[in-house]
Structure formats: C-alpha cells, structure tokens
Amino acid sequence: MISNQPIVFNLQYTPYRPPRNATKEQRARHAHDRAFYDMTAEGQTILDYMTREDKAADAEDADEKVPRAPPENSAPVPSEKRYPTILEYLQKSTRVFNGKGMISQEELAYMKQRAAQNKGNIWHGYISFNKQESHKIDTPEKCIAFIKNTFGTFFKAAHLNEDNIDLMCSLHIDRPHHLHIHYSFWEKAPKYRSRDGKGFEYRRRGELDKAAIDNMFVKAGIWVSEQKEDLYLTRNDAIKELKRTLSYARLRRERKDICEDLLGLARDLPPTGRLAYGSKDMEPFRERIDAITEKLFGSDPKARGADLDFQTELARRRAVIKNICNQPYLFSNRNNEPETVERLAQRYHYTIDDKNIHIVEDIEADYKRRLGNAVLRAAIGIKPELLERNIGHERASDSGLKKLIHTSEKRTGKIAKQFLRDFKSMVSTNAERARNRLREIEEELRRQRGEETSGESAREEAYRI
Numbered sequence: 001m002i003s004n005q006p007i008v009f010n011l012q013y014t015p016y017r018p019p020r021n022a023t024k025e026q027r028a029r030h031a032h033d034r035a036f037y038d039m040t041a042e043g044q045t046i047l048d049y050m051t052r053e054d055k056a057a058d059a060e061d062a063d064e065k066v067p068r069a070p071p072e073n074s075a076p077v078p079s080e081k082r083y084p085t086i087l088e089y090l091q092k093s094t095r096v097f098n099g100k101g102m103i104s105q106e107e108l109a110y111m112k113q114r115a116a117q118n119k120g121n122i123w124h125g126y127i128s129f130n131k132q133e134s135h136k137i138d139t140p141e142k143c144i145a146f147i148k149n150t151f152g153t154f155f156k157a158a159h160l161n162e163d164n165i166d167l168m169c170s171l172h173i174d175r176p177h178h179l180h181i182h183y184s185f186w187e188k189a190p191k192y193r194s195r196d197g198k199g200f201e202y203r204r205r206g207e208l209d210k211a212a213i214d215n216m217f218v219k220a221g222i223w224v225s226e227q228k229e230d231l232y233l234t235r236n237d238a239i240k241e242l243k244r245t246l247s248y249a250r251l252r253r254e255r256k257d258i259c260e261d262l263l264g265l266a267r268d269l270p271p272t273g274r275l276a277y278g279s280k281d282m283e284p285f286r287e288r289i290d291a292i293t294e295k296l297f298g299s300d301p302k303a304r305g306a307d308l309d310f311q312t313e314l315a316r317r318r319a320v321i322k323n324i325c326n327q328p329y330l331f332s333n334r335n336n337e338p339e340t341v342e343r344l345a346q347r348y349h350y351t352i353d354d355k356n357i358h359i360v361e362d363i364e365a366d367y368k369r370r371l372g373n374a375v376l377r378a379a380i381g382i383k384p385e386l387l388e389r390n391i392g393h394e395r396a397s398d399s400g401l402k403k404l405i406h407t408s409e410k411r412t413g414k415i416a417k418q419f420l421r422d423f424k425s426m427v428s429t430n431a432e433r434a435r436n437r438l439r440e441i442e443e444e445l446r447r448q449r450g451e452e453t454s455g456e457s458a459r460e461e462a463y464r465i
Contacts, residue, residue, distance in 0.1 A: 007133075007220050008180075010125040011213065013206040016118070037122045037184065038115045046124065047112070050170035050182045051095045097140055098167040099148035111166045118186050120202025128180035133224045137179050143171050146181070150219045157212035160203075164188050211356040218357055221324040222317070231317055231363070234310040239370050241303035245296045246378040258295050265292065266379040275380060277372030289372045296375070310367070318360045325352040 014037045018030035035041035096103045103111070115122065129137055137143045147169055155162045167185040190200040222228055245251075251259040265288055273281035277289065297307045 008128040009217060011123065012125050013121045013123045015121050015206050037124060038118060039112050040116045046184055096168050096170050097144050098169055099144065099151055101144055103168065111168060114166055114188050115186055118202065120187050121206040122184065122186045124184040126180050126182045127220065128178055131177045134177055134179040136224055137171065137181065140171060143181055146223055149223055150216060153219060154212055154216045157215050158208045161191065164191055210353065214352045214356040217352055218321055218324050218359060222320060225320050227316060231313040234313045235367055238306040238310045239374065241306040242296055242371055243374050245300045245303050246374065248382055255299050258292065258299060261292050262379050262382060266382055269379065275376055277369045277376060286372065289375050292375050293371045314360065314363065321357060321359060325354050325357060
C-alpha cells in the first residue's frame with residue numbers, strides 16, 4: 001500500500017552552552033558535539049559527514065543514522081572505505097547547496113568562519129523521502145528547487161530572518177530508494193538586542209514554533225504532489241479571462257449594470273491614498289469590488305469556466321493538505337543519541353495541528369487580491385470620462401455641469417477678447433511712439449549735416465582770403 005506520508009522530517013539543535021545543571025560528562029559531550037557542528041573539530045565535522053559516508057551504508061536496507069557527532073574516541077574510517085554521496089557530475093564542487101544553488105568554495109569558507117564564531121544555536125537534521133517519492137530529489141537541481149520552495153517560508157514562520165541565515169544542505173544517495181537531504185543552518189550575525197541593551201546577541205531560544213514545523217511538513221508534502229503547478233496555472237488563466245471581460249466598450253453594449261457599478265466605484269474612489277485592493281484605504285470598497293468581480297465572471301461563460309477550474313484545483317489542494325495533516329510524522333526537536341528511524345518512530349508520534357495551516361486561505365486571499373486589483377485598474381482607467389460621458393450618452397446630461405461648462409467658456413472668451421484688444425492697443429501705441437522717435441532722429445541728423453556744411457563753407461572762404 002502506498003503511504004500518503006511522503007517525508008520524514010528530523011530537526012535538532014545544538015546550543016552554544018550546555019544546561020546549567022549539566023553533569024561533567026554531559027558538558028564534555030556537548031563540547032564535542034558543538035565542535036562537530038560549528039566545524040571547529042580537528043577530526044570529522046558535520047561538513048565531512050554531509051559530503052561523505054561509510055561505504056558499508058550503501059545497502060538498501062541499512063539503518064538511517066541521525067546526523068550526530070561520532071563518539072569522541074572513535075577511530076577514523078580509512079579513506080578507501082569512504083565514498084562521495086552527491087551525484088557524480090557534481091563531485092568536483094563543494095557538494096553542498098542551499099535554495100540559491102551550489103555553494104562555492106569561497107562562500108563555504110565564509111560560512112565555516114561564521115559558524116565557528118557563532119555563539120547561538122546551530123540547527124541540523126535531515127529530510128527523507130519515501131520510496132515512491134525519492135525520484136523527485138534524485139538530482140541536485142531538484143533538491144535546490146525543493147529547498148527554495150520550502151525553507152524560505154519555514155524560516156519566516158519560525159521568526160528567523162532568512163537573509164541572516166547560513167543554510168548548508170547535501171543529498172545522500174547511499175539508499176537509492178530512500179533518498180534524503182541533510183541540512184544545517186545557523187545565524188550569520190547577532191541581531192537580537194541584548195538584555196542590558198548595550199549590544200546584540202544571537203537568538204537564545206533553540207526550539208522552533210510548532211506552527212513553523214507543521215507548515216514545513218505540509219509545504220514539503222505539497223511539493224511532492226504531482227499537480228502542484230496546476231493550481232497556479234488555472235489561477236493565471238482565470239485572472240486573464242477576468243481582464244478580458246473588463247472591456248468598457250463591451251460592458252456598455254452588453255452589461256450596463258456592471259458598467260454603472262464600475263462608474264460608481266470610480267466616482268467614489270478617494271483622490272489620494274494607495275489604490276490597491278490590499279491597502280487600508282480600500283477597506284470600505286472591497287465588498288463592492290468583490291461584487292463586481294462576481295458579476296464579471298457571471299457575464300462570460302469562458303471566464304466563469306476558468307474560475308471554476310481554479311476552484312476545482314483549490315479543492316484538490318485542500319484535500320492534499322487534509323490528507324497530509326491526518327497522518328502521523330516522525331519528528332524530533334531535541335538532541336538524541338544515535339537511533340534508527342524505526343526506533344524514533346516508536347518514541348515520537350507527531351501530529352499536525354490543522355489550526356496552524358492556513359495555506360488554502362492564503363491562496364484564496366491572494367486570488368481575491370489579484371482579481372480586485374484588476375477591477376480597480378479598470379475603474380481608475382475610466383475615471384477621466386466622468387466629466388464628459390455617461391452610459392448611453394455622448395455628452396454629460398447634468399444641467400448644472402452644462403451650465404458650468406457654458407459659463408466657463410463664456411468667461412474664457414471674454415478674457416481672450418480683452419487680451420487681444422489690449423495687445424492690439426499696446427502694439428499700436430508702441431508703433432506710433434517708434435515712428436515719432438524715428439522722425440526726431442532724422443531731423444536731428446539733417447540739422448547736424450547743415451551745421452557741418454556751413455562750417456566747411458566758412459573755412460573755404462577764409463582760406464581764399
């Protein structure tokens with residue numbers, strides 16, 4: 001029988017300091033484990049464990065070990081008995097990755113340095129896929145896609161800043177029918193205000209919220225679903241069809257009631273503020289916007305069919321989530337001695353709390369927001385026409401508006417005529433003044449020439465004498 005339990009999710013953490021009441025042996029064990037996970041140990045570290053495993057573990061039925069530091073006095077495994085567990089064509093790389101892709105040697109060096117300096121918790125564990133779903137993470141590309149689509153929301157739900165997290169993952173293929181991803185993550189830098197308020201420190205609490213764990217289980221289960229893309233494809237089709245129905249010319253011809261609703265919405269929209277469906281300014285208008293959306297889907301068979309397709313896929317997603325939530329999962333959020341999966345399964349019976357899962361509600365809210373924004377953009381687009389047009393008329397029928405426009409045109413005409421008269425008068429006056437001044441200059445020049453001629457005649461007469 002195919003189980004609907006697609007994954008095993010193991011999560012542990014190692015704090016910076018042991019408990020205050022820890023015994024001497026427990027403190028020694030903690031120091032050993034901490035060096036293993038912050039990669040400061042002289043022997044094997046978590047990075048060595050994640051990238052190489054014992055050759056004896058390649059049997060299909062071998063027990064899956066919880067990633068723990070090896071016993072302090074254990075002898076190292078000879079190199080000829082170890083083998084790389086990442087896929088062959090990536091053996092030349094670091095063989096570790098996260099949601100952004102393969103981690104380079106340079107970045108890995110920085111991550112190791114930050115881990116060594118970390119004075120907070122280091123979280124670590126593995127995600128194991130069952131036999132039916134293992135092929136979905138059989139390449140690093142698939143693993144990277146899985147990490148990208150699950151760990152981001154996991155960090156957010158756990159109240160961790162993803163930008164301040166170092167995440168390191170590796171794929172193990174020693175059990176071909178039960179592939180699994182080992183992971184480890186820690187905070188890059190202290191960001192929490194210290195108790196004395198004089199500096200910053202790392203997060204003190206290591207145990208993560210149950211809601212974050214619950215949603216991680218569900219997100220991982222959805223990711224392995226065969227129809228996970230269909231929901232978003234039908235959503236995009238429905239939004240596209242709704243936009244097609246928002247043709248103002250078509251609505252004026254075929255659905256004047258919707259047209260009137262859009263015009264009414266356009267009249268009432270505030271002149272300032274953020275005109276987006278999800279904004280606080282639009283809260284009083286959302287019910288009207290949703291009603292217009294329903295009418296638009298009802299006005300066109302193709303659009304109505306696209307919306308029904310989306311609703312069908314949404315119901316299928318709801319069924320998948322319910323199926324996941326009704327199954328017990330293996331889970332650990334503490335430090336355990338090395339044990340097999342079977343033994344852990346007997347000790348821990350983890351149940352997802354349905355109240356923590358709001359994935360379907362979030363998808364529905366996002367769908368309404370996208371549709372509402374399309375309706376708002378249509379209303380905003382027709383708002384300039386309100387001063388001139390109304391349904392079924394080429395000109396505004398409001399007598400007060402007509403009178404206002406006529407008065408405005410009359411006043412504008414008078415102002416224009418007065419301006420032309422004043423301009424003509426000003427030009428005429430200036431031209432007359434220019435002509436008078438020109439005559440004065442000419443008279444003065446003639447007088448000067450007469451005086452010069454008289455002077456020359458007198459000088460010539462004196463010369464002859």
